[in-house]
Amino acid sequence: MKPAPFEYVRIDHPDELSALLTEHGPEAAVLAGGQSLMPILNLRLRRPRVLLDLSRCRALHDLTPTSGGLQIGAAVTQATVLSWPRLAHQVPLLALALPHVGNPQIRSRGTLCGSLAHAHPQAELPLCLAALDGEIVLRSQRGERRIAAADFFIAAQKTACRPDEYIAQAHIPCQSIDEGSAFLEVAVRVTGQAQVACAAIAGPHRLRLAVLAGQATPQVHDYPLLPEADLRDQLDIIARSLALSCASADDDAYRRQLVVSLGLNALKQAQRARDRRAAVDAQIMEHRR
Amino acid sequence: MSERASRFGPSAGTRVEDAALLCGRGQFADDLGCKPGTLHAAILRSSHAHARLRGVDVSAAERAVGVRAVLTADDVTRWSRPLLAALRVPVLQPVLAKDAVHYVGEPLAVVLAENRYLAEDALEAIRVEYEPLPPVLDIAQALTLDGPRAHADLAQNIVSDRSYCYGDPDAALAAASHRVRLQIAYPRNTATPLECGVVVAEHFPDGNGGHGAYEVMSNFTGPMSLHAVMAMALQVPESHLRLRFPRDVGGSFGTKQSLFSAIVLLCLAARKAGAPVKWVEDRREHMTAATSATARRSHIEAAVQDDGRIAALSFDQIDDVGAYLRAPEPATFYRMHGCLTGAYAIQHLRVRNRVVLTNKTPTGLVRGFGGPQVYFALERLVQRIAVQLGLDPLDVYRRNFIAKDAFPYRAAAGALIDSGDYAATLAVALQAADITALRDRQRQARSEGRLYGIGFAAVVEPSISNMGYVTAALTAEQRAHAGPKQGALAAATVQIDPLGGITVGIDSMPAGQGHRTVCAQRVAAVFGLAPGDIVVNSELDTQKDAWSIAAGNYSCRFAGAVAGAVQIAAQRLRDRVAQHCADLLGCAPQDVVFAAGSLHARGQPEHILPLARVLSGPHWAPALSTEAGPPPLRETVFFTPETLHAPSSDDRVNASATYGFVFDLCALEIDRTTGRVYIDRYVTAHDAGRLLHPALADGQVRGGFAQALGAALSEELRYDGQGRFASQTLSDYLLPTCLDVPAPIIVHTQTPSPFTPLGAKGIGEGNSMSTPVCIANAVADALSSLPQSEHCQDLRLPLTPATVLALVAGGQGQAATGTVAVQTGKIR
Numbered sequence A: 001m002k003p004a005p006f007e008y009v010r011i012d013h014p015d016e017l018s019a020l021l022t023e024h025g026p027e028a029a030v031l032a033g034g035q036s037l038m039p040i041l042n043l044r045l046r047r048p049r050v051l052l053d054l055s056r057c058r059a060l061h062d063l064t065p066t067s068g069g070l071q072i073g074a075a076v077t078q079a080t081v082l083s084w085p086r087l088a089h090q091v092p093l094l095a096l097a098l099p100h101v102g103n104p105q106i107r108s109r110g111t112l113c114g115s116l117a118h119a120h121p122q123a124e125l126p127l128c129l130a131a132l133d134g135e136i137v138l139r140s141q142r143g144e145r146r147i148a149a150a151d152f153f154i155a156a157q158k159t160a161c162r163p164d165e166y167i168a169q170a171h172i173p174c175q176s177i178d179e180g181s182a183f184l185e186v187a188v189r190v191t192g193q194a195q196v197a198c199a200a201i202a203g204p205h206r207l208r209l210a211v212l213a214g215q216a217t218p219q220v221h222d223y224p225l226l227p228e229a230d231l232r233d234q235l236d237i238i239a240r241s242l243a244l245s246c247a248s249a250d251d252d253a254y255r256r257q258l259v260v261s262l263g264l265n266a267l268k269q270a271q272r273a274r275d276r277r278a279a280v281d282a283q284i285m286e287h288r289r
Numbered sequence B: 001m002s003e004r005a006s007r008f009g010p011s012a013g014t015r016v017e018d019a020a021l022l023c024g025r026g027q028f029a030d031d032l033g034c035k036p037g038t039l040h041a042a043i044l045r046s047s048h049a050h051a052r053l054r055g056v057d058v059s060a061a062e063r064a065v066g067v068r069a070v071l072t073a074d075d076v077t078r079w080s081r082p083l084l085a086a087l088r089v090p091v092l093q094p095v096l097a098k099d100a101v102h103y104v105g106e107p108l109a110v111v112l113a114e115n116r117y118l119a120e121d122a123l124e125a126i127r128v129e130y131e132p133l134p135p136v137l138d139i140a141q142a143l144t145l146d147g148p149r150a151h152a153d154l155a156q157n158i159v160s161d162r163s164y165c166y167g168d169p170d171a172a173l174a175a176a177s178h179r180v181r182l183q184i185a186y187p188r189n190t191a192t193p194l195e196c197g198v199v200v201a202e203h204f205p206d207g208n209g210g211h212g213a214y215e216v217m218s219n220f221t222g223p224m225s226l227h228a229v230m231a232m233a234l235q236v237p238e239s240h241l242r243l244r245f246p247r248d249v250g251g252s253f254g255t256k257q258s259l260f261s262a263i264v265l266l267c268l269a270a271r272k273a274g275a276p277v278k279w280v281e282d283r284r285e286h287m288t289a290a291t292s293a294t295a296r297r298s299h300i301e302a303a304v305q306d307d308g309r310i311a312a313l314s315f316d317q318i319d320d321v322g323a324y325l326r327a328p329e330p331a332t333f334y335r336m337h338g339c340l341t342g343a344y345a346i347q348h349l350r351v352r353n354r355v356v357l358t359n360k361t362p363t364g365l366v367r368g369f370g371g372p373q374v375y376f377a378l379e380r381l382v383q384r385i386a387v388q389l390g391l392d393p394l395d396v397y398r399r400n401f402i403a404k405d406a407f408p409y410r411a412a413a414g415a416l417i418d419s420g421d422y423a424a425t426l427a428v429a430l431q432a433a434d435i436t437a438l439r440d441r442q443r444q445a446r447s448e449g450r451l452y453g454i455g456f457a458a459v460v461e462p463s464i465s466n467m468g469y470v471t472a473a474l475t476a477e478q479r480a481h482a483g484p485k486q487g488a489l490a491a492a493t494v495q496i497d498p499l500g501g502i503t504v505g506i507d508s509m510p511a512g513q514g515h516r517t518v519c520a521q522r523v524a525a526v527f528g529l530a531p532g533d534i535v536v537n538s539e540l541d542t543q544k545d546a547w548s549i550a551a552g553n554y555s556c557r558f559a560g561a562v563a564g565a566v567q568i569a570a571q572r573l574r575d576r577v578a579q580h581c582a583d584l585l586g587c588a589p590q591d592v593v594f595a596a597g598s599l600h601a602r603g604q605p606e607h608i609l610p611l612a613r614v615l616s617g618p619h620w621a622p623a624l625s626t627e628a629g630p631p632p633l634r635e636t637v638f639f640t641p642e643t644l645h646a647p648s649s650d651d652r653v654n655a656s657a658t659y660g661f662v663f664d665l666c667a668l669e670i671d672r673t674t675g676r677v678y679i680d681r682y683v684t685a686h687d688a689g690r691l692l693h694p695a696l697a698d699g700q701v702r703g704g705f706a707q708a709l710g711a712a713l714s715e716e717l718r719y720d721g722q723g724r725f726a727s728q729t730l731s732d733y734l735l736p737t738c739l740d741v742p743a744p745i746i747v748h749t750q751t752p753s754p755f756t757p758l759g760a761k762g763i764g765e766g767n768s769m770s771t772p773v774c775i776a777n778a779v780a781d782a783l784s785s786l787p788q789s790e791h792c793q794d795l796r797l798p799l800t801p802a803t804v805l806a807l808v809a810g811g812q813g814q815a816a817t818g819t820v821a822v823q824t825g826k827i828r
């Protein structure tokens, strides 16, 4: 379990990264937290000739609140995002989902952008980005382009990021104050890889459910406010549409069953959270009057 | 005293091992310096489960950067013999595959290079041409008459088939008012130490009178009977295979037994390279190719009376030992053979044991060795008896337990169960669990439609293995021909240095259990010193230290046998010192008192002699002490329990010297939505005889519980339909993390063993045996409130959420695929 030979470059400036990516293209790999890439190298599943380590590039370390949301630089770790004091207020879904990503050791090195770039079908963060209508900024010597989550994730571990590009930052819109969120996940272990995860957002007039259940890319479904029975029908449709993996029939059946029950629970929890938030707001208004 | 105070107070004592370990100053095999010029080995392993080898071309690898040599099957054939097996079998294991490969991970060649990176680079340059053959992937397939063979030239996959009969089981079964049957399957799993294997080997061409000798440093943890197997494979006298064992080992749980074939391989690699070589097993190699617990299929049947008394048992067991019957297999069967009737007084027993070869990794020691497989059948059966007869399982236990006044108790198949009070231990467990409150909680939960279950398991935990037990697999005539094998020698040395310091040497090859702490305490108590005054060296050097075939770290031989040998050695040396100094104190030797670093005559505490001065005396003036015998400077003791005889002519075998007892209780709830199992309360009650160090004992229980929880809920070594191995990393082989493991409530009773010097028994393997089946019984109980619960009683480990949810669906009378109607075939 030793990697094939590679050259290592520590990136100090973003321009350097763009230049080297242009020079080496598919022969290069960006190294962020290394929590996915290093095992892949050790197993010799990939053999990049050059590793471009962006983790110490200061310019990529910014976590910046913008008018409509949160801008997260390529080198920002998942732990940093999770410990941002206003996270639970501004993007509650992310605050609920991040604790499911690995464990504290992993999050203290793994980056949010790295997880998006990796685009593993069982990862929570791509699911959240999709549920939140987030965007990704891809940068190269040709310039920058901003791309919506829905267009970014193309297939399992395949994204719109071209060989000469890297993710400079992710944009995550703030959630509206009248929304409630829920994130539910089932794994064999408490901190293990998700078998099924559901991210739900309940607004005053609509419901949204993003589902991770073995599909290649995150799936987002929008519904009007429906009674439970109708929601269940909708979820049954999702369950039926899940592609069967060849891994095991039991697993497929399990994921189908869970999509329905977990999805329903997530939607219910999100609505309760929305109603609680509304009740608290009402109390505050009362108080102020 | 509060629990906290007793657990951490001075009576428990901190471990002498811990300061270095916690500060990163442990001396593990990979930390020890190597000679300059040592080469690093990487092993090419088979990617096929079963294939003929058309060619292995290493020429490009030999020319690769940094490569000094490549060891091939031809070298191995020239310089060694295959590894001997415990039984006569048609195929012996070579350390490198030659004409065919028989499991994924089987070694094919070894590259020796300047570093491991270059060695792994060169592995990719080796060309192997495989001609795939059909693999044998499970027990059912292995038994089919016209199916594939694990080795192309085998007449059949069964390599051992033995039947045994004790008492009159047929009559008891025929006369029984109830017959309860169960079929179980136990999966392949393992114990996953933090540290993997390490071997550093060197060949000395001039040694052994010019025939060559080998020296090895490895964290191989015994049993040292395998040292003979290694020496015979290398074709050197045992004295010319010097093996050294490092100071710290990061866990073994039996699995490091499997390193003996790697040791032979690396010795040959060192010979080929003409330089010392070092190999550090990586996690993927460990998971793929080190070892596994045997997979088992059993049919078990009991003849039961109306009150739940079991009159007779019948076992039909089949073990999958993988591609080769690697020593000491089929020990998984025979370690448990004498006590197959468990904690119960059952005099009629029928057993059939079959061993099959498959195209999977060879099996071997894994914590609990043999116990998890036996008890998964036996204790599931006890639960089924209670359900089928409408009895409280606790009554079934109480009515069948060996009575407290029956010890030492000779079990049907020959175990001499030394001591115990099983009903009392059960009572302690129930009290700790507050069983009445738990049953109320269960009623309440069930009335709300929740799935809440309580399960139990009673386990007899053998320790200190009889070196002759595996010969129970032979017929009496074969045994007579081979000569008797029995006993379990444990060696310990206590010696005094020229300033009166005391050093202790042991042969228990510890892997983190704290043996040095316990030995220091024992010896200190004998000499009236503090444990910190005693140095305990647990390294082992086969050319310099006292050891025998039983040496090693397995079968919990430390507390009962090795600590006992240390105690005897210390006492003998103290008694000899007393002989020598009795005159000085003007008293009889038995009246010399050793206390607080000095000596005095009984009743005269004011007249003292400093201990160090007395102890050191014979070094400086040996002539002064010759009258009272040779100078008391060193004492080595070989202790073997007297009760370990060779198997009798009627196949009864006392496979272990002591038998502890464990009674477990698990209360859990199944989440109906996810199938996840939530443990509400887990009580584990142990009787391990006299506890030498309560905190270390509890540590063994906690660790064993965590591993057993993994075996119960998430761990399995899996293969796909082609025999490719699917659990190569720890993201595929799901160990429980600390967040997954609840804290068990641990309670103890202590009935000292009459057969060990300190009355101690083993405690490290009990939970590996009791916990998986206890959790399964609790799951079965939780499912029993479903309308069609008889449809969901075939519990297979691991009980993953998906497995459990499918069981719930079955119990609800649905197809096990759940609420969504799933059509077979393609879904749009």
Ligand SMILES: Cc1cc2nc3c(=O)[nH]c(=O)nc-3n(C[C@H](O)[C@H](O)[C@H](O)COP(=O)(O)OP(=O)(O)OC[C@H]3O[C@@H](n4cnc5c(N)ncnc54)[C@H](O)[C@@H]3O)c2cc1C
Residues within 6 Å of the ligand: A029, A030, A031, A032, A033, A034, A035, A036, A037, A038, A074, A100, A101, A102, A103, A106, A109, A110, A111, A112, A113, A114, A115, A117, A118, A122, A123, A124, A125, A161, A165, A166, A167, A168, A191, A192, A193, A194
């Ligand atoms: C024990 C363990 C448990 C884990 N559990 C989970 C879990 O439960 N859920 C989960 O989602 N993940 C989990 N992970 C993965 C973890 O979250 C990773 O950190 C994450 O997937 C990748 O982030 P990274 O910064 O480590 O990226 P790296 O490993 O450095 O890179 C991953 C990939 O993304 C590319 N890349 C990284 N940054 C960029 C960039 N800015 N632009 C373009 N390409 C880039 C790399 O080239 C590489 O291909 C786990 C990892 C481990 C080791």
